[in-house]
Amino acid sequence: MRRWNGWGEETVNYGVTEGARVFLAERIGPGHVPQDVSPEDMRALVPPSCLKEHPLIRTDIWERVLHSTGQSQADWINIRGGRVPAFPDGVAYPRNGGEVREILTFARQAGAVVIPYGGGTSVVGHLTVPLLERPVLTVDVSGMNALLDLDERSRLATFQAGVRGPDLEAALSKRGYTLGHYPQSFEYSTLGGWVAARSAGQYSFHYGKIERLLAGGVLETPRGTLILPAVPASAAGPDLREMALGSEGRLGIMTEAVVRVSPLPEKEVIKAAFFPDANMAYAAVRELAQSGLPLGMLRLSLPEETETTLRLSDPSRALAALEKWLKWRGAGEDKCLLLYGGIGRERTVNFALNEAWSIIKKHHGQGVGTAIGKAWRNNRFRLPYIRNDLWEMGYAADTLETAVNWLKVPATVEKIQASLREALRQENEKVHVFTHLSHFYAQGASIYTSYVFRLALLPEENIARWLRLKRAASEAIVQAGGTISHQHGVGLDHLPYLSAEKGTRGMEMIRSVCRAVDPEVMMNPGKLFVDGL
Numbered sequence: 001m002r003r004w005n006g007w008g009e010e011t012v013n014y015g016v017t018e019g020a021r022v023f024l025a026e027r028i029g030p031g032h033v034p035q036d037v038s039p040e041d042m043r044a045l046v047p048p049s050c051l052k053e054h055p056l057i058r059t060d061i062w063e064r065v066l067h068s069t070g071q072s073q074a075d076w077i078n079i080r081g082g083r084v085p086a087f088p089d090g091v092a093y094p095r096n097g098g099e100v101r102e103i104l105t106f107a108r109q110a111g112a113v114v115i116p117y118g119g120g121t122s123v124v125g126h127l128t129v130p131l132l133e134r135p136v137l138t139v140d141v142s143g144m145n146a147l148l149d150l151d152e153r154s155r156l157a158t159f160q161a162g163v164r165g166p167d168l169e170a171a172l173s174k175r176g177y178t179l180g181h182y183p184q185s186f187e188y189s190t191l192g193g194w195v196a197a198r199s200a201g202q203y204s205f206h207y208g209k210i211e212r213l214l215a216g217g218v219l220e221t222p223r224g225t226l227i228l229p230a231v232p233a234s235a236a237g238p239d240l241r242e243m244a245l246g247s248e249g250r251l252g253i254m255t256e257a258v259v260r261v262s263p264l265p266e267k268e269v270i271k272a273a274f275f276p277d278a279n280m281a282y283a284a285v286r287e288l289a290q291s292g293l294p295l296g297m298l299r300l301s302l303p304e305e306t307e308t309t310l311r312l313s314d315p316s317r318a319l320a321a322l323e324k325w326l327k328w329r330g331a332g333e334d335k336c337l338l339l340y341g342g343i344g345r346e347r348t349v350n351f352a353l354n355e356a357w358s359i360i361k362k363h364h365g366q367g368v369g370t371a372i373g374k375a376w377r378n379n380r381f382r383l384p385y386i387r388n389d390l391w392e393m394g395y396a397a398d399t400l401e402t403a404v405n406w407l408k409v410p411a412t413v414e415k416i417q418a419s420l421r422e423a424l425r426q427e428n429e430k431v432h433v434f435t436h437l438s439h440f441y442a443q444g445a446s447i448y449t450s451y452v453f454r455l456a457l458l459p460e461e462n463i464a465r466w467l468r469l470k471r472a473a474s475e476a477i478v479q480a481g482g483t484i485s486h487q488h489g490v491g492l493d494h495l496p497y498l499s500a501e502k503g504t505r506g507m508e509m510i511r512s513v514c515r516a517v518d519p520e521v522m523m524n525p526g527k528l529f530v531d532g533l
């Protein structure tokens with residue numbers, strides 16, 4: 001069963017090593033473990049539902065609790081501390097587009113607002129239930145998960161949009177295909193959620209972000225059905241597909257998505273190399289990203305993340321020997337870990353990895369084979385479970401991300417990291433901050449920063465700490481000229497910073513497009529822009 005107030009399956013634990021506990025205590029001090037509310041306490045906080053009965057809608061209390069938050073830091077603090085701002089009045093489970101239309105009609109008649117809910121993995125407050133006089137209906141699309149069509153000649157697959165990552169890949173791999181979209185939330189996140197939040201998978205260098213993979217689909221809006229035709233390319237005016245991408249539930253509910261699939265790869269290899277410092281590593285990854293080589297993935301951990309990764313690993317003789325060898329080869333305290341992978345046809349993979357190696361070598365990279373890459377691949381969906389362990393040790397872990405041009409990458413990394421390290425200085429709290437670059441383009445890269453801070457005993461204090469951190473880093477991103485999000489979206493958390501990027505006219509255009517299909521402001525109000533309801 002899925003955890004109701006944390007990440008993942010109840011039976012899966014990350015298991016933090018003793019070395020990692022000591023490392024964190026040294027960095028930011030021993031954790032204070034706050035008292036979480038029990039399921040019984042949480043149930044007692046849920047008010048009676050304001051919705052009339054409907055055969056597709058459940059109004060039982062636990063169902064409403066389970067759909068009251070996503071996975072943002074505020075969501076965690078609120079659900080664990082018993083201060084969830086509001087609960088949906090009901091949760092609908094449609095099985096197809098017809099039932100979605102029926103639910104939207106019911107919601108309009110009830111004067112309800114509607115929150116589309118995919119896998120519930122949003123990390124920026126997309127799913128936060130607004131406190132309104134109107135009833136709130138969450139529409140959980142997870143029952144809409146079928147593969148409807150596979151056009152092998154055009155390499156297009158049509159899925160119901162509620163399909164989760166593992167089910168999508170299982171259906172495709174049976175037929176010899178893959179979408180190749182692996183966000184770290186893969187276990188639960190859905191195709192519709194990827195589209196609505198403009199998601200990026202770990203192999204985006206090869207397959208592209210979801211915007212490259214989405215060919216078309218069907219969106220049920222409050223004003224009717226919007227069909228997005230799946231053509232290879234088009235010059236027929238603005239691309240409506242682009243409006244569905246990043247729409248965050250505001251335009252309607254995506255019921256079907258047509259995606260561009262690829263044959264299953266013949267070979268998949270991930271290698272690791274270490275660079276003596278960040279400057280050499282930046283130069284190498286920029287050259288790799290601009291080389292046009294058909295690589296599968298790239299992931300560069302900067303020095304603090306490299307050290308954190310090594311300290312979190314099980315201490316072993318092999319690891320100690322590796323670090324000693326690296327030091328001897330010039331990669332000491334400031335070393336940076338690069339993972340670089342090949343995916344696809346065997347000959348292409350071999351060629352890409354060989355060529356990549358010459359670039360890495362030229363920039364003083366030290367190759368260490370495939371063991372670290374294998375371990376990363378095996379653990380990549382297990383790593384998010386560490387957030388449960390850390391909370392139970394008295395620490396909160398959060399992440400944020402942006403993308404900037406190459407010219408700005410190093411300075412932006414420094415600005416973001418410094419802003420977070422300083423954010424809790426007034427209350428004498430330290431913050432452990434580390435960064436990697438995870439999605440690469442000829443023009444620039446995405447910057448992904450993780451930070452760990454100590455929990456206070458009261459949820460209000462934890463929200464205050466997190467807000468200070470989030471504000472500091474978001475302001476640093478805006479000042480650096482980065483996008484407020486490369487992959488997580490806007491939701492509530494990034495909303496105050498969106499107009500800096502889109503400008504007044506841009507915000508008006510976004511609002512007008514949403515109003516055109518949703519004049520009664522039914523769809524996920526308060527996200528992307530303020531509605532003034």
Ligand SMILES: Cc1cc2nc3c(=O)[nH]c(=O)nc-3n(C[C@H](O)[C@H](O)[C@H](O)COP(=O)(O)OP(=O)(O)OC[C@H]3O[C@@H](n4cnc5c(N)ncnc54)[C@H](O)[C@@H]3O)c2cc1C
Pocket residue numbers: 007070071115116117118119120121122123126127141161162182183184185188189190191192193194195196197198199200201202247248249250252253254255384487488489524527
């Ligand atoms: C541990 C963890 C790791 C993550 N790693 C990544 C990562 O590597 N890359 C990445 O891009 N993101 C990542 N995320 C963020 C999150 O998984 C993505 O934003 C994902 O796209 C959300 O999908 P979901 O199905 O869970 O959508 P939800 O969280 O349920 O919803 C997100 C938004 O999409 C809307 N929505 C959902 N389904 C539909 C639909 N069918 N029609 C219309 N609107 C819809 C919702 O209303 C909401 O506004 C991670 C999150 C977690 C918790």
